[in-house]
Amino acid sequence: MFDIRGAKKLVEVKNLKMHFPIRSGLLRRVTGAVKAVDDVSFDIYEGETLGLVGESGCGKSTCGRAVLRLYEPTSGSIKLDGEEIAHAPFDKLRRLRPKMQMVFQDPQASLNPRMTVAGIIGEPLMEHSKMSAKERTERIYELMDAVGLNRDFANRYPHEFSGGQRQRIGIARALALNPKFIVCDEPIAALDVSIQAQVVNLLEDLQDRLGLTYLFISHDLSMVRHIADRVVVMYLGKVAEIGPRDGLYEDPLHPYTKALLSAVPEPDPVSHDNANRTILQGDVPSPANPPKGCNFSTRCPVAMDICRRLDPEVAEVKPGRFVACHLYSETTSQTAANAAQTVGA
Amino acid sequence: MPDGATPFVLDVKDLKTVFRTRGGEVHAVNDVSFTLKPGELLGVVGESGSGKSVTMMSLIRLLPMPPAEIRGGSVMFEGQDLAKVPEDTMRAIRGARIGMVFQDPMTSLNPVFTVGYQIMEPLRTHMGLNKAQAANRAVELMELVGINDARRRLDDYPHQFSGGMRQRVMIAIALACDPKVLIADEPTTALDVTIQAQILELIKDLRQKLGMAIVWITHDLGVIAGIADRVMVMYGGQVVEQAPVRELFANPQHPYTRMLLETVPRITGERSEKLRVIEGQPPMLSKAPESCPFRARCPQAFDRCASQNPARFDVGPSHDAACFWDFKTGAPRHV
Numbered sequence A: 001m002f003d004i005r006g007a008k009k010l011v012e013v014k015n016l017k018m019h020f021p022i023r024s025g026l027l028r029r030v031t032g033a034v035k036a037v038d039d040v041s042f043d044i045y046e047g048e049t050l051g052l053v054g055e056s057g058c059g060k061s062t063c064g065r066a067v068l069r070l071y072e073p074t075s076g077s078i079k080l081d082g083e084e085i086a087h088a089p090f091d092k093l094r095r096l097r098p099k100m101q102m103v104f105q106d107p108q109a110s111l112n113p114r115m116t117v118a119g120i121i122g123e124p125l126m127e128h129s130k131m132s133a134k135e136r137t138e139r140i141y142e143l144m145d146a147v148g149l150n151r152d153f154a155n156r157y158p159h160e161f162s163g164g165q166r167q168r169i170g171i172a173r174a175l176a177l178n179p180k181f182i183v184c185d186e187p188i189a190a191l192d193v194s195i196q197a198q199v200v201n202l203l204e205d206l207q208d209r210l211g212l213t214y215l216f217i218s219h220d221l222s223m224v225r226h227i228a229d230r231v232v233v234m235y236l237g238k239v240a241e242i243g244p245r246d247g248l249y250e251d252p253l254h255p256y257t258k259a260l261l262s263a264v265p266e267p268d269p270v271s272h273d274n275a276n277r278t279i280l281q282g283d284v285p286s287p288a289n290p291p292k293g294c295n296f297s298t299r300c301p302v303a304m305d306i307c308r309r310l311d312p313e314v315a316e317v318k319p320g321r322f323v324a325c326h327l328y329s330e331t332t333s334q335t336a337a338n339a340a341q342t343v344g345a
Numbered sequence B: 001m002p003d004g005a006t007p008f009v010l011d012v013k014d015l016k017t018v019f020r021t022r023g024g025e026v027h028a029v030n031d032v033s034f035t036l037k038p039g040e041l042l043g044v045v046g047e048s049g050s051g052k053s054v055t056m057m058s059l060i061r062l063l064p065m066p067p068a069e070i071r072g073g074s075v076m077f078e079g080q081d082l083a084k085v086p087e088d089t090m091r092a093i094r095g096a097r098i099g100m101v102f103q104d105p106m107t108s109l110n111p112v113f114t115v116g117y118q119i120m121e122p123l124r125t126h127m128g129l130n131k132a133q134a135a136n137r138a139v140e141l142m143e144l145v146g147i148n149d150a151r152r153r154l155d156d157y158p159h160q161f162s163g164g165m166r167q168r169v170m171i172a173i174a175l176a177c178d179p180k181v182l183i184a185d186e187p188t189t190a191l192d193v194t195i196q197a198q199i200l201e202l203i204k205d206l207r208q209k210l211g212m213a214i215v216w217i218t219h220d221l222g223v224i225a226g227i228a229d230r231v232m233v234m235y236g237g238q239v240v241e242q243a244p245v246r247e248l249f250a251n252p253q254h255p256y257t258r259m260l261l262e263t264v265p266r267i268t269g270e271r272s273e274k275l276r277v278i279e280g281q282p283p284m285l286s287k288a289p290e291s292c293p294f295r296a297r298c299p300q301a302f303d304r305c306a307s308q309n310p311a312r313f314d315v316g317p318s319h320d321a322a323c324f325w326d327f328k329t330g331a332p333r334h335v
Helices: A060-067 A090-099 A117-128 A133-146 A163-175 A193-210 A221-227 A245-250 A255-263 A269-273 A330-344 B052-059 B087-093 B115-127 B131-144 B163-175 B193-210 B221-227 B245-250 B255-263 B303-307
Strands: A009-024 A029-045 A049-053 A075-080 A100-103 A181-185 A213-218 A230-235 A238-244 A315-318 A321-323 B010-021 B024-036 B041-045 B068-077 B098-101 B181-185 B213-218 B230-235 B238-244 B313-316 B319-321
Touching: A009 A060, A009 A213, A029 A060, A029 A213, A029 A238, A049 A060, A049 A221, A060 A181, A060 A213, A090 A100, A090 A117, A100 A163, A117 A133, A117 A163, A133 A163, A163 A193, A193 A213, A193 A221, A193 B255, A213 A221, A221 A245, A230 A245, A230 A255, A238 A245, A238 A255, A255 B193, A269 B221, A269 B245, B010 B052, B024 B052, B024 B068, B024 B238, B041 B052, B041 B221, B052 B068, B052 B181, B052 B213, B098 B163, B115 B131, B115 B163, B131 B163, B163 B181, B163 B193, B193 B221, B213 B221, B221 B245, B230 B245, B230 B255, B238 B245, B238 B255
Parallel strands: A049 A213, A049 A230, A100 A181, A181 A213, B041 B213, B041 B230, B098 B181, B181 B213
Antiparallel strands: A009 A029, A009 A075, A230 A238, A238 A321, A315 A321, B010 B024, B010 B068, B230 B238, B238 B319, B313 B319
């Protein structure tokens, strides 16, 4: 497993906020904000895969896109290889783009149907390099070999390929400029089970060969356990827990992580017999109107009084294990104890 | 048992469905046979294009015809062959004796009618209830599927419900006329895991209360493991393996099932460094199969697999697999 000790931080995200305005009324005045990502901080070390998990609407994709500056973040800082990109001007951003790439969820929608495979993979090379046509063709073939596509298909169009192969085209395009960092936004969600394994193995091979760093966004907790070195769990725009893979899956700390893991059905009938599931009641609240205090307090099976008043900070409770929950903060336990005493007196 | 009665609520034999397209025929369902006992939950697993949905849509004749065409087979349900009954009879059965729940609760509810109206619709058409009776029954149904404050929510529109709640509404509609068989096509696939867990609990609970038989289509082996009594695995428009759920997971006898179980990563236990991969792509179904559809991806394949399509051999108690390779002896089958 990847060891973060001594590893260099490639991506540093600090207090990232991505709020989308809600406009209403005749004058389209801003009347509120959807806090899709609200004060999120994490680091990604060079060569690791950071898994980002959560349910739909928790802000994981927005977070991934904001990190690549596909959105203008509301506030916060994002550093890639030491360079600030959250508020960098466009010319600087353009210079940095080749270093950071993205693989999208839906290979059908993210490939231009009117371009050939060679055109799609070659487009970043046209934009960002000064290769001659011959060099470019050579590089396109090289990339097609790397992702396991037959060179003979270079002049075919995306619709002539299956879902798994299309995702390979998307990966080849992302690799074209030798990036250091790739955001994979649900890259396997649209694929069949037997094809998912092919794509995940390809991503892992490429990482080993090219020393890539991934932010792997997914709602598939079993696949994240397979591919990630460390995992971030998000809930309603905030970080609930960050930890190394094995620790997080064996001993989840945040009540949300616990519930999420216990909700995953295992492909083993015997495990279902003695499963002691925590079934969360209700739905995820709207990010336009998050609950007061801890945003998980409305569904949390162990919510305390303080959770409905005070939003917990993300704190390191064990080495490498970060969690945003009042259950683990000493000061809050004390406050709670004091409060209890006051009530008693 | 009375004369002519069978122990099955549904008995499907050699069902064959073909789509006629401009590019030629697609043989989506090839000689699929299965049975369903009263109160049983049959899980149907397969990848997209394996024919699992088309099989179920064929038997309730919910496919656009043309291009679809049911080319053969029988579907016995309550003493009638659904493949042959006139459309009127089929309409009276669909939604009443056989209920349906579909994958996407966003698109299967009509956005311009209230949820109450949509639950009351089958009650009024199939059961002949008047408006007040139907409304009362709709409230009961909504309470049954765990929708709080049901009376007030009758007048809400689908967009006022969350995804999980909409799927509960879909289930309420499917249950409205007290069906004998419920066909659920990937009913939790579009939902988040915590909401999926709620719906699975609900289904388990409803089965105990109502005792209907369920066909549950999914590609998620985890969901199947938790909910099914018996599992049917489909590949290339055919049933490749069928067994009671524990037997299937503990002792799979078709190479496709075996590999499928190995490609899925797990959330507990040993973590493999490398995922097992099924190389290659699923077959094109442009011809009626003359050989095993899994042959090209199968590590066990030998010459016979290319010349003959294997029948479903009995490999254990109520367990069959369509494969010429015998995993128990580690040699080809002598049949």
